[in-house]
Amino acid sequence: MAKAFDQLRHDLLFVTPYERGLLARAGVQPRPSWRGGEKLEQHILGENGAKIGVLLLPPLPKGARNVPENLIHQVENAVHRLRGTVKLVVAMSPWGYAPEQELLKAAGPHPDILLGSGPGIGLVGTIAAGGKTAWVRSFAQGKSVLRIEVLAWPEENSTFKWTEEKNIRMTLFGLTDQYQESPQLLTLMQHMGTD
Numbered sequence: 001m002a003k004a005f006d007q008l009r010h011d012l013l014f015v016t017p018y019e020r021g022l023l024a025r026a027g028v029q030p031r032p033s034w035r036g037g038e039k040l041e042q043h044i045l046g047e048n049g050a051k052i053g054v055l056l057l058p059p060l061p062k063g064a065r066n067v068p069e070n071l072i073h074q075v076e077n078a079v080h081r082l083r084g085t086v087k088l089v090v091a092m093s094p095w096g097y098a099p100e101q102e103l104l105k106a107a108g109p110h111p112d113i114l115l116g117s118g119p120g121i122g123l124v125g126t127i128a129a130g131g132k133t134a135w136v137r138s139f140a141q142g143k144s145v146l147r148i149e150v151l152a153w154p155e156e157n158s159t160f161k162w163t164e165e166k167n168i169r170m171t172l173f174g175l176t177d178q179y180q181e182s183p184q185l186l187t188l189m190q191h192m193g194t195d
Contacts, residue, residue, distance in 0.1 A: 011045050014056050014092045036094075040074050044086060053082035055091040055111060060099060067099045072106045079109045087153045088112050096120045097137065104128045104135065112154050112162075125170025131161025134168050145173045 015023070015034045023030075035041055041056040055078050060067060075091065082089045091111035093100050097120020104110060110129040115136060122139030124146065136146050152167040154160050162168045 012043055012054060014094075016059055016094045018059065018094075040071070040078060042078055042082065044082075046086075049087065051086040053086035053089045055079070055082075055089065057091055057093040057095060060095055067095065067102050072103060075103060075111075076106065076109055079111055083109065083156070088150060090115060092117075094118045100135070100137070101128075104133055108132065113148060113150075124172040125164070125168075127162045127164065131163075134162050134170060136170055139172075143175045145175065147171045147173065 010033060013031070013034050014036045015030070016036050017038060020030060020034070020036075035043065036056045037058065039058050041058075043054045043056070045052045045054060055075065057075065058071075060071075079089050079091075089111045090113045092115045093103075094117055095103075096118035097116070099118075100114060100116045100120075104114065108129060110133045112132070113134045113136075114128070115138075116123070117138045121137065122144070123135060123137040125134060125136045125148070127133070128135045134148065136148060138146070147170070149169040149171075150167070151165075151169060154162075154167075164170070
């Protein structure tokens, strides 16, 4: 699996502590670009005028039914700090549908894009938080790829809102039977307890 990710040549790959443990038990060594931990992480990607701020949201406390208020404030403060230095703020979440929705209903500021995962439904893309956040969520079984195209950078004013096909495009590509599964990856995923 790590070799497959290596071929993507990504700048940053969000791997939760739980996923790191599963991969370690399967004999997969972490890569330098793997990020994610028990605390909120902040990274800046890109060069010159096209910098993107990335927030990696930590796992929720074990047994938590709601997002702790102090964690919501940490995310809001990080978004606020990044806004002055980057063109786009992206948050990546392992929380699941309901806690992500809770974050987006909070006062804000909100990330420009929320890449969600964890329990709950997949989303091709929806505009949330009063038009301030484009929210996509991964689909079960890894049988699709979501692509987000930022057609225009978010403006630094209170009236900015995402509008599909005007300043953002979110597209789902289904991975049909024409794409063959790797038997090794399938075996690894089955041992990890994923669907």
